[in-house]
Amino acid sequence: MTTRALKTTRIAAVALAATAIAAPTALIAAGSYNTRADVRTMPVKQIRATSARIGAMVAPNGVAVRVNLKITGTGRTVTKTLGLVAARVPLKTMYMNVSGLKRNTTYRVQAVAINGGKKTSPGTTVSFKTKR
Numbered sequence: 001m002t003t004r005a006l007k008t009t010r011i012a013a014v015a016l017a018a019t020a021i022a023a024p025t026a027l028i029a030a031g032s033y034n035t036r037a038d039v040r041t042m043p044v045k046q047i048r049a050t051s052a053r054i055g056a057m058v059a060p061n062g063v064a065v066r067v068n069l070k071i072t073g074t075g076r077t078v079t080k081t082l083g084l085v086a087a088r089v090p091l092k093t094m095y096m097n098v099s100g101l102k103r104n105t106t107y108r109v110q111a112v113a114i115n116g117g118k119k120t121s122p123g124t125t126v127s128f129k130t131k132r
Contacts, residue, residue, distance in 0.1 A: 036113070041123040050100065051097060052130065068080065069096070069111055071098065103131065104132045
């Protein structure tokens with residue numbers, strides 16, 4: 001093999017490796033504004049008179065998302081940020097303790113994932129009632 005052929009082969013190998021590394025990143029970035037996460041609002045745990053443990057299960061589908069909880073009760077809706085899920089995570093379950101709830105009140109909770117393009121993925125709605 002000549003020196004010129006060897007240099008051409010090295011340049012081609014470097015270009016191919018750079019393309020292979022950049023391609024998945026470009027594909028994820030390009031699809032991030034159109035891809036939606038799969039979200040499921042988890043059953044509410046540890047329900048007390050003024051607090052509860054609320055969570056969500058999220059499959060981000062290759063797109064980083066912020067997960068919010070919409071909590072509706074007593075005629076008003078409060079949105080709390082549950083957390084962030086990285087694009088490369090296949091599935092994540094998150095919970096948070098929510099306090100300041102009213103006694104003997106029925107609440108509805110819905111987890112919502114939001115990607116970088118502001119596309120939302122609403123989860124199921126779960127109801128629970130605080131204790132007396």
